[in-house]
Amino acid sequence: MKLHMGKVALELGSKYLSTLREANDLLDDVAALRARMEEDGYLLIRGLHDRNEVMAGRRRLLEALAEEGQLDSGADLMEGVLKPGARGAFYGGKKAVTHGEEVLRVLEGDRVMNFFSRFLGGPARTFDYKWIRLVAKDQFTGAHYDVVYMGRGTTNLYTCWTPFGDVGLEHGPLAICVGSHQFERVKLTYGQMDVDRDHVHGWFSSDPIEIVDKFGGLWATGSFSMGDALIFSMYTLHGSFNNTTDRVRISADTRYQLASEPIDERWIGEKPTAHYGWNDPAKNVSMEEARAKWNV
Numbered sequence: 001m002k003l004h005m006g007k008v009a010l011e012l013g014s015k016y017l018s019t020l021r022e023a024n025d026l027l028d029d030v031a032a033l034r035a036r037m038e039e040d041g042y043l044l045i046r047g048l049h050d051r052n053e054v055m056a057g058r059r060r061l062l063e064a065l066a067e068e069g070q071l072d073s074g075a076d077l078m079e080g081v082l083k084p085g086a087r088g089a090f091y092g093g094k095k096a097v098t099h100g101e102e103v104l105r106v107l108e109g110d111r112v113m114n115f116f117s118r119f120l121g122g123p124a125r126t127f128d129y130k131w132i133r134l135v136a137k138d139q140f141t142g143a144h145y146d147v148v149y150m151g152r153g154t155t156n157l158y159t160c161w162t163p164f165g166d167v168g169l170e171h172g173p174l175a176i177c178v179g180s181h182q183f184e185r186v187k188l189t190y191g192q193m194d195v196d197r198d199h200v201h202g203w204f205s206s207d208p209i210e211i212v213d214k215f216g217g218l219w220a221t222g223s224f225s226m227g228d229a230l231i232f233s234m235y236t237l238h239g240s241f242n243n244t245t246d247r248v249r250i251s252a253d254t255r256y257q258l259a260s261e262p263i264d265e266r267w268i269g270e271k272p273t274a275h276y277g278w279n280d281p282a283k284n285v286s287m288e289e290a291r292a293k294w295n296v
């Protein structure tokens with residue numbers, strides 16, 4: 001089966017694309033979880049969240065999308081069928097939705113917070129800002145490190161990608177470039193960047209094959225069920241495949257760290273500042289220019 005990230009096709013089971021491995025068998029052993037994160041740069045945990053709670057969050061998010069008139073009102077709301085041409089939505093920072101109790105129960109509830117407190121070895125905290133994506137047909141995310149968007153506090157910080165719906169391979173699942181957390185040259189160049197300071201677009205590449213050919217690693221993805229979580233480090237390259245269907249792909253990506261460590265101020269408080277210098281047309285530097293300068 002071929003999956004596309006933008007225009008580039010990857011064959012599942014080739015030297016470019018494999019399937020994610022689960023870490024559920026390590027859940028009782030924190031040292032083993034940490035060792036797996038060191039080794040792979042990610043942890044796939046099936047059923048980290050409560051499926052019914054995720055489903056309640058999904059309903060709330062779909063209601064918001066329906067209010068925007070993007071859904072086919074003839075289909076069951078929970079199917080999330082988009083009207084032809086619907087563009088989907090980004091509810092990042094849209095607190096009326098992201099901080100509604102149904103969504104917050106999943107993203108800040110005991111299950112996820114307790115997981116991170118154990119994993120990190122002390123009380124965990126999460127950014128107040130939440131990223132929620134409602135991805136329409138043909139949309140995808142290019143390969144990037146999260147540190148370029150949120151690296152002003154501790155880098156002992158993790159993203160938790162939570163699908164708010166069952167996400168099959170055809171719906172544009174997240175993909176991890178396994179091994180990319182050890183691309184030392186990329187970490188020392190691109191990985192030092194800050195999108196608001198440097199005005200460079202955050203995606204390192206829209207071509208997942210180029211990355212493997214040039215730096216190594218292996219892309220991995222899979223199908224997800226509501227309740228599953230994919231956790232990865234700030235220096236793990238990831239992106240997502242095209243949603244090939246007319247069914248919206250909904251997910252949240254939220255961040256967790258030790259409460260005792262410095263935090264990136266852009267993402268906390270009642271009204272987080274969020275990005276402020278990124279995508280300024282007067283100052284934009286293309287990733288091609290930046291990569292040429294960094295020689296990567």
Ligand SMILES: O=C(O)CCC(=O)C(=O)O
Pocket residue numbers: 133140141146159160161174238239240251252253
């Ligand atoms: O869901 C996506 O398509 C992208 C998510 C992402 O970039 C992230 O989890 O940091």
